[in-house]
Amino acid sequence: MAELKDVKGIGPKSLSLLNKIGIYTIDDLLTHYPFRYDFLERNDLQKVEDGEKIIIDGKVESVPILMRFKAGLNKMNFRLVTQSGVVGVSIFNRAFLKSQLSVGTGITVIGKLDKNKNVITASDIKMDLLSNSMKIEPVYHCTSGLTNKNMSTYINMALLMYGKDAIDNIPEEYINKYNFLNKKTSLNIIHNPSTMDKLKDVTIRLKYEELFEFMFKINYLKQLNKKKNNGLERVIDRDKLRQFIDKIPFTLTGDQVKAIEEILHDLEAPHRMNRLLQGDVGSGKTVVAFTGMYANYLSGYQSALMAPTEILAMQHYNNLVEFLKGTKIKIALLTGSTPKKEKNDIYKGLKEGTVHMIIGTHALIQDEVEYQNLGLVITDEQHRFGVHQRANLQNKGITPDVLYMSATPIPRTYALTIFGDMDVSTIKERPKGRQKIDTFVKKTTEIKDVLAMMYDELKAGHQIYVIAPLIEESENSDLTTVNELKDQMKLAFKDLYKIDIVHGKMASGAKDIIMEQFKKNEVQILISTTVVEVGVDVPNATTMVIFDADRFGLSTLHQLRGRVGRGSSKSKCILISDSDTERLKIMEKEDDGFVISEEDFKLRGHGDLFGTKQSGDMSFKIASIKNDYKILLQARKDSKEYLLDKSTDHDPLKERLIHSISMKES
Ligand code: ADP
Ligand code: MG
Numbered sequence: 001m002a003e004l005k006d007v008k009g010i011g012p013k014s015l016s017l018l019n020k021i022g023i024y025t026i027d028d029l030l031t032h033y034p035f036r037y038d039f040l041e042r043n044d045l046q047k048v049e050d051g052e053k054i055i056i057d058g059k060v061e062s063v064p065i066l067m068r069f070k071a072g073l074n075k076m077n078f079r080l081v082t083q084s085g086v087v088g089v090s091i092f093n094r095a096f097l098k099s100q101l102s103v104g105t106g107i108t109v110i111g112k113l114d115k116n117k118n119v120i121t122a123s124d125i126k127m128d129l130l131s132n133s134m135k136i137e138p139v140y141h142c143t144s145g146l147t148n149k150n151m152s153t154y155i156n157m158a159l160l161m162y163g164k165d166a167i168d169n170i171p172e173e174y175i176n177k178y179n180f181l182n183k184k185t186s187l188n189i190i191h192n193p194s195t196m197d198k199l200k201d202v203t204i205r206l207k208y209e210e211l212f213e214f215m216f217k218i219n220y221l222k223q224l225n226k227k228k229n230n231g232l233e234r235v236i237d238r239d240k241l242r243q244f245i246d247k248i249p250f251t252l253t254g255d256q257v258k259a260i261e262e263i264l265h266d267l268e269a270p271h272r273m274n275r276l277l278q279g280d281v282g283s284g285k286t287v288v289a290f291t292g293m294y295a296n297y298l299s300g301y302q303s304a305l306m307a308p309t310e311i312l313a314m315q316h317y318n319n320l321v322e323f324l325k326g327t328k329i330k331i332a333l334l335t336g337s338t339p340k341k342e343k344n345d346i347y348k349g350l351k352e353g354t355v356h357m358i359i360g361t362h363a364l365i366q367d368e369v370e371y372q373n374l375g376l377v378i379t380d381e382q383h384r385f386g387v388h389q390r391a392n393l394q395n396k397g398i399t400p401d402v403l404y405m406s407a408t409p410i411p412r413t414y415a416l417t418i419f420g421d422m423d424v425s426t427i428k429e430r431p432k433g434r435q436k437i438d439t440f441v442k443k444t445t446e447i448k449d450v451l452a453m454m455y456d457e458l459k460a461g462h463q464i465y466v467i468a469p470l471i472e473e474s475e476n477s478d479l480t481t482v483n484e485l486k487d488q489m490k491l492a493f494k495d496l497y498k499i500d501i502v503h504g505k506m507a508s509g510a511k512d513i514i515m516e517q518f519k520k521n522e523v524q525i526l527i528s529t530t531v532v533e534v535g536v537d538v539p540n541a542t543t544m545v546i547f548d549a550d551r552f553g554l555s556t557l558h559q560l561r562g563r564v565g566r567g568s569s570k571s572k573c574i575l576i577s578d579s580d581t582e583r584l585k586i587m588e589k590e591d592d593g594f595v596i597s598e599e600d601f602k603l604r605g606h607g608d609l610f611g612t613k614q615s616g617d618m619s620f621k622i623a624s625i626k627n628d629y630k631i632l633l634q635a636r637k638d639s640k641e642y643l644l645d646k647s648t649d650h651d652p653l654k655e656r657l658i659h660s661i662s663m664k665e666s
Helices: 012-020 028-030 095-100 148-165 171-179 183-191 194-229 238-246 255-266 284-297 310-323 339-352 387-394 413-417 444-457 482-493 508-519 554-561 581-589 591-608 612-617 629-644 652-665
Strands: 035-039 053-060 065-067 076-080 085-092 107-114 119-126 134-139 274-279 302-306 331-334 358-360 374-379 401-406 422-425 438-442 463-467 501-502 525-528 539-546 574-577
Touching: 028 148, 065 095, 085 107, 095 107, 095 591, 107 339, 107 438, 119 413, 134 302, 148 183, 171 194, 171 629, 194 629, 194 652, 238 274, 238 284, 255 274, 274 284, 284 302, 284 374, 284 401, 284 422, 302 310, 310 331, 310 358, 310 508, 331 339, 331 422, 374 463, 438 581, 444 463, 444 539, 444 574, 482 501, 482 525, 501 508, 508 525, 539 554, 554 574, 554 581, 554 591, 574 581, 581 591
Parallel strands: 085 119, 274 401, 274 422, 302 358, 302 374, 331 358, 374 401, 438 574, 463 525, 463 539, 501 525, 539 574
Antiparallel strands: 035 134, 053 076, 053 107, 065 076, 076 085, 107 119
């Protein structure tokens, strides 16, 4: 097979530059699509200012004069007649164009105009004078040493040499149905568009192809998982489980019951569970997960619950111990700060099967941890774990069932793609008696009002979270810092209330101590960066104040707001910002995390929803999940049809698509 270095013009130096930006194969090069296009409108000689860029059509009026310099450099001068006058053109290192530039030839010149000398120093000369007044120029991601021009040259050379081999990854049926151009022509047009209409057509075609392939693979994986019967054989004593659920001190919501039922069904089914449990903060996912763990225990297996922070792991541990009070289940907590001796005991217990349930942080997936029969793995706030870590944990057991919990409601589009190979349980219904959190957007000039509101809450014996985006002052930023805020609050509330700080750069031990004090109401105002974002439960905290709120995505704000409103008292959230208030006002009206995440998604894309690692998992070359939703839905429907159509099972395309999945898996 031809390699990148076989493309004429690509030498060792350009090869390494191309590699640097992730181009390793001819296919990578051909699908290195322009990230935008420049529309080169023709200029009038008289209207362009001195030193400005000019694009102009004309006819060669004088035979070009060629001058050669040292080191192979050369320069060519000629006169050009245009509709707006005659102008000199000089261009470097295009000696090879000389024979084509005979007098009378129509060309397009792109360059910079020197008004005094009446000369254009050209950066490019297009020999094919276009009839329309527009020229569309692709602009590529490049790197230093590799110009847009280089990129375009390499791509066009690759198209010339290997374009004919470009394979259509769309079944013929759909190519015909949608009247798509073939791959080769599409690639040619996307890199050299002559009109907007053509560009639009092939863009849709290439996006469709990319999404078709992607959705095909996802559907295939999902089908494969269901077919494989690679799950655990297990029997769950439903009577015992029922008795247990009856003892839960509140009535489960309909969505909770449904989610539990879906999980039980997966546990009992012969295929491995691969399920996402999503629900707004406070929707009650934990009790669903715990019930799953209990069912797993009843069927004779160990469970592991992994949380993103020690504080959360501890909280889950305490809750689980309480939840399973009166049973004989042995539960252990394993975190980075578990003493060595205790750790070893836990390892032993896990290996011998005397520990039935384990809760912890990343410590759970370290190599020395061995399980006797791990049957269920749950990760809380799963998007905070790297994909690799998740995979690692799955490898610990034989093929344990896996449940991912997420409090960031995922917009439908994303659920379809990033979690496309998972089943999804959604909790939308709130537990009874949950009150709406009153939300206010305030300007910094209204700080007195904010302090007054805070004072009222403190007098009522409640606690407050204060959030600020940065820890230390940095020169180029006047963002409120936590230290500054502490001083401000001290000034406002004197010594009446205890104020403290937690932030991301603190050692986790020190952080835990302060969090613990806040839980016990020994600290009334907790100032922090976003570390409290993840799941802590302090029902007496009724107010959330967020400075520089415009710095956060709506989903993050919603998560932060979910920290309050956990007890029976009415809670408040105050967003302080002088800009972007239109967006923030969505928070005043809306308290449905799903609606908010859709809004956020529309406004900011997925950047705010997942860590960068994860967004990298689904980087598309041309399609965008955000903007191409309609194409995605169509491609999803078609690819499913194609997958299920037995008559195409031996199509080279189908075999190729399936093969490319197993290549990646191994
Ligand atoms: P999250 O989905 O954010 O993890 P939790 O599971 O922590 O939410 O639940 C939040 C609080 O609501 C907990 O104190 C929990 O005990 C309580 N809770 C959960 N389900 C119900 C219910 N059906 N009725 C009343 N309270 C509930
Ligand atoms: Mg939770």
